[in-house]
Amino acid sequence: MSVAVRFAPSPTGMLHVGNIRLALINWLFARSHGGSFLLRLDDTDLERSTAEFAAGIERDLGWLGLDWDRFARQSDRLDRYHLAMEALKRSGRLYPCYETAEELSLKRKSLLGRSLPPIYDRSALKLTDEDRARLEGEGRRPHWRFLLRHDPVEWDDLVRGPQHFHGRDLSDPVLIREDGRILYTLSSIVDDIELGITHVIRGEDHVANTAVQIQLWQALDGPVPTFAHLPLLSDATGAALSKRLGSIGISHLRDEEGVEPMAINSLLAKLGTSDAIEARLTLAELVAEFDMAKVSRGAPKFDPEELKRLNARVLHATPFQSIATRLEAKGYAGVDEVFWNAVRANLSRLDDIAEWWHVAREPIQPVIEDAEFAAAAASLLPAEPWDDTTWSAWTGAVKTATGRKGKALFMPLRQALTGLDHGPELKNLLPLIGRERAGARLAGQVS
Template sequence: MSVAVRFAPSPTGLLHVGNLRLALVNWLFARNAGGSFLLRLDDTDEERSRPEYAEAIERDLAWMGLTWDRFARESDRYGRYDEAAAMLRAAGRLYPCYETAEELGLRRASQVSQGRPPLYDRAALRLTDADRARLEVEGRRPHWRFLLEHRPVEWDDLVRGHQRFAGADLSDPVLIREDGRPLYTLTSVVDDADFAISHVIRGEDHVANTAVQIQIWQALGADVPGFAHLPLLTDAGGQGLSKRLGSLSIGSLRDDDGVEPMALASLLAKLGTSDAIEPRATLDALVAEFDMGKVSRATPKFDPEDLKRLNAKLLHLTPFDAVRGRLEAMGLAGVDAGFWEAVRPNLARLSEVADWWAVTHAPVAPVVEDAGFLAEAAGLLPDEPWDAGTWGAWTAAVKARTGRKGKELFLPLRKALTGLEHGPELKLLLPLIGRARALKRLAGETA
């Protein structure tokens, strides 16, 4: 059997890291097996679905490099869902119900107060034709429920192991709303069957849905796929993530926080697994290492601080050729491999290259705390040309003249030359700053 998976977000909000983790795991699973990846927009919630969210989903996946082999929108497939519903009605597996939301709420509350599970009691099955006609004359329109068989439902989950649900413990799900619109429980099954999805990989919040949907697959005469239900990602404090709240959205991580896509992919691919979390330069490396058997049932936590550290570590390992084009797009065409090697160890995000370019090529206001010391140092500044050995030779001469050493020697020079207390090694920065600019800064002039 060829592997085919799908990522099926609803375009009702921005993707957050929890959504992206599911997309990534699906993609890695497919690529590792030489299979296909379907992007399907589950957009039948017409009140909340938005074109801008659909566009953002595609943009976020493309930024991560998660290319899709096939694409579908549920809003293009209403006719197919009507066909499936008609098939279930003809088989006696779809029946009309006329209770209002308020009536169902009261019934559930009564069941809970009596210590019983809030399952639908199938009252609609006891209605006569006359009862249904009377209700429709009153203006009621039916919603349609799937008639579950009261038998065990079992499957072997790739993450959770063997799963078993007693059919009598499940409630007949609503598949069609009063306005005739199909709901996720039906549309997802029809789509997975039509697109020959071999494995449904989704969050553990869908485990009970799976028990119900397996019977729908079977009632439609479709092959039941394999399943993997992943523990849901939480934030560092253990709180759940939400698209509508914008929790850790991919757009904010990319545009506001300057996160590298491979830093995020490296973290999300390994969270909740037995593998160490280390930066990977390519998705191909993650594909080669992927193993669903390493996914734990424990709840993984996403800590932005971990992502920041991984992002910096990735940049520190990135060769110049991999960022040349991006730097040119940022207006930093003058940056060469030597400059990149000088500043790379101090980067937390790529945009910081511009800051160090300004330190070496734009006017900087020096921090002068001991003008006399800086004047002595300026007098010992060697003539150009300079190289990586100039800083060592110069500071050795300053140390011999002034008796200063360690922080007392180096920090005043750094502050004067860069206006900062920290940064890349000055043996690398000093040749980039140049003698003329260095003399002016040591004299306290903005240069």
Template sequence: MTVTVRFAPSPTGHLHIGNLRTALFNWLFAQRQGGRFVLRFDDTDKQRSRTEFADQIAADLAWVGVAPDRVIRQSERLALYDGAAERLKAAGLLYPCYETPDELDRKRKRLAARNLPPVYGREALRLTDDERQALEAEGRRPHWRFLLPNFADDPLQPQRTEIHWDDLVRGPQTVDLASLSDPVLMRGDGSYLYTLPSIVDDGDVGVTHVIRGDDHVTNTGVQIAIFEALDLTPPVFGHHNLLTTITGEGLSKRSGALSLVSLREDGLEPMAVASLAVLVGLPGAIDAMPDLAALAERMQFEGSSQSASKFDPSELDRLNADLVHAMPYADVADRLAAMSVPSTDAEAFWLTVRANCARVADAAEWAEVAFGDLDRTPELSDEDRQFVTAARDSLPEGAFGPETWREWTGALKQATGRKGRALFMPLRLALTGRDHGPELAALLPLIGRQRTLARLG
């Protein structure tokens, strides 16, 4: 059996970090098992689904390194769902209901007032053919509910019926079908809700494992029942905990909070985003993984948090900086070229400045320092200005190299008696305009003699 997983976003907005968490749990699990990853667009909602969102979702996944083995779109598979619905109707397992949303809401409120669970009472099963015809003559169009197998002989007398599964993340789980309403699978306009198309696709594609957020735990009992009603083998289910904002709010594609688009535009590296998306809430430290293979090795569901995990965006800055500080030149060569860093000095430049960059884009500031004109005038005391001017006359002869800074400052120390901060800081301010930055021993050869002389006045 080939392990097959799927990630099934609705193309109604941008992916956020919580969506990526689900996508990566599936992708990494499939990679470890030598399996397949299916990207399925749940786009049956014609009013809200957009092609541009689907394209952006594919681009976001590619940015992180996720390449689907297959892409399917539910809008192109309606005939499959129609066939499944007809089979359920023929078996008496999909029945028409005529209540309006307001009527259903009033029923729920009446049950709540009596301290009863808000479970649909299957009143539609009591309707005669004449009553159905009269309702349709009024202009009502039925929505269709799946009849849960939670009774012995009479569906109007439900009884405790347990569905069990061994959850990949949460361990043994039980849902009582008698505690649930018969789910609506089709709307009055004939369109499908999420459940039936998802089950039909999982069966058709051969999905073996469904890894998703724990807000679907209760749904799983219902879905297992529908799988079995359609003579399909239910997959192994796993439900991971959800991410919230630092204030505890849920994430939403429509709000744009922590969207991958915004994180990418902010200059973050994909592995910083992927590492935090996966590792938050799992056992062990949250470290920046260098690639998806390393992240797959770290991913483990055993011992993971059962409650929602708060996503702290500031952690992204730390992880991103860790990645950038260790990033080899080959990984940034194209980006440095876009900053007009001279190709002859680009590798030496990157190895000099990367420890001072939280994002690769920060290198642009140091490129101006090394190869351009200073964007700020250093503030020096009269005494320090005199020292800098004298230092200009003490520059070693010849081309600047890795020993130039040591030779120069060593001679200045002997000539002036200055040492430590009093010696180095005026030179740093004059040469870079900043009181911090890369090691000047490595930066000085990049600045070069001509710019050094100009900056020392």
């Protein structure tokens, strides 16, 4: 059986790291098994779903490299859900209920007040045809519930291991609202059956839903998929990750924070697994290392600071050939492989390259605290051409001539040449600055 998985976001907002972790794990699982990855937009919430959010979901997945083999929209499949609805009615598994939201709330409060689980009492099953006609005559419109069997529900979860529920402990779910809208529980199962989904990989907050939905799969004569319920991300302190936290949005991380896509992929693929979190430059590497058996049951912690550190490591390891097109698109067409190799170890985000381009190629204000020493150093600048051995030869000559060594030798030279007290190794940066500009800066000139 060929593996088929799906990522099914609702286009009612932008993707965040919690969504992307689920998308990535599904994608890696499919690719590691030679299977297919379906992107399905669950867009039946007409009030909140927008074309803008849908386009944003596709853009974010594409930016991360998570391509899909198949695509579907639930809004294109409404007829399929209505056919399933009618089939469930004919089989007696879908029944009308007439309680208002207020009446249902009172029932739940009453049960909870007696320390009982808030399970629907099935009072609607006792209504006669006359009762239903009277209620509809009063203007009530029914919502429709799925009649669960009081049988054990079991499955072997790829993350949580053996799971067991009993039907009598579950409440009959509402599948159709009073306004006739078919809810996610039904539409999702219809899609999974008809689109051949073999594995459902989602958050552990759906475990109880799975116990209900397995009966629905069976009632619709569909093969029940294999399940994997992942522990949910928490923040760095272990608290629940708030979806309202803008800093965890993929568009924010990309556009505002300058995070590399492979930094996000490298982190989210390994969070909550037995693997160490390390920078990877390609998704192919993550596919080769992926194993669902490595996922633990503990809540993984998402730390933005860890993502920043990983982002720097990704850039430090990125070869020029992999970044050249992006550099040109960002306006850094003059950056060549020599320049990239000289400065990449000092980048936290790609746009940091602008600082070192300015230092190497544009006028700066040098910092000169000892003009006599700077002049002596300038007089010893060797003739060009310069390479990565020039810095060592030059500072050796300056050390001999002035008697300075260590920080007293190197820091004044760095400050004069770059205007800063930190930066790339000067053995690499000095040839980029060049003899003429170096001499002028040592003389205290803006150059």
